[in-house]
Amino acid sequence: MKKVLLDFSIPETKKGVHEYIAEEMGFPEYYGKNLDALYDELTSITEPTAIGFFMPVSELDDIDFDLMLYLDKVKEVFKDAELVNPEIAVIFGDITDNMEFPEEDGEEDYFLDDQDIPYHE
Numbered sequence: 001m002k003k004v005l006l007d008f009s010i011p012e013t014k015k016g017v018h019e020y021i022a023e024e025m026g027f028p029e030y031y032g033k034n035l036d037a038l039y040d041e042l043t044s045i046t047e048p049t050a051i052g053f054f055m056p057v058s059e060l061d062d063i064d065f066d067l068m069l070y071l072d073k074v075k076e077v078f079k080d081a082e083l084v085n086p087e088i089a090v091i092f093g094d095i096t097d098n099m100e101f102p103e104e105d106g107e108e109d110y111f112l113d114d115q116d117i118p119y120h121e
Contacts, residue, residue, distance in 0.1 A: 002049040009056035014070050021074075025051075035077050042081035045088050053078055054093035 004024055011020040018033035027041050055071060075092070082090045092098050 002047055003052075004049065005052040005054070007054050008071050008074075009054075012064070012067070014067065017067075017070065017074060035073060038074065039077050039081055042078065042088060043085045045085060047087060049088045051078065051088060051090045052093070053090055 006021065006024055008017065008020075011017045015033065018031070018038070021027070021038065022031045022033065025041070031037055031041060053075060055075070056068075078090045082088055090098075
């Protein structure tokens with residue numbers, strides 16, 4: 001299984017995001033460096049591939065909001081591609097973005113109960 005970790009605190013521009021993804025994922029030279037081309041490449045992966053997707057964590061003053069909005073779109077492309085391509089599994093740094101995380105109240109809770117966590121005073 002191929003494993004790829006994508007740390008999106010590294011690229012500083014939209015173009016840089018696509019250059020970084022292309023390099024880390026091993027996309028071909030003809031990769032179009034846009035969201036449609038990203039989807040096409042992700043859905044054409046034919047070997048089992050685990051992809052770790054980590055958004056930047058920084059102080060609010062340091063965040064480029066346009067880049068963050070774009071990274072949200074990139075994240076959605078990864079989610080959409082994961083739904084149609086059984087060869088890829090995307091693991092997002094924010095647990096609530098992962099497919100298996102319960103979204104509605106009343107669903108199974110994957111976290112430990114308080115009684116299972118040792119408490120020391």
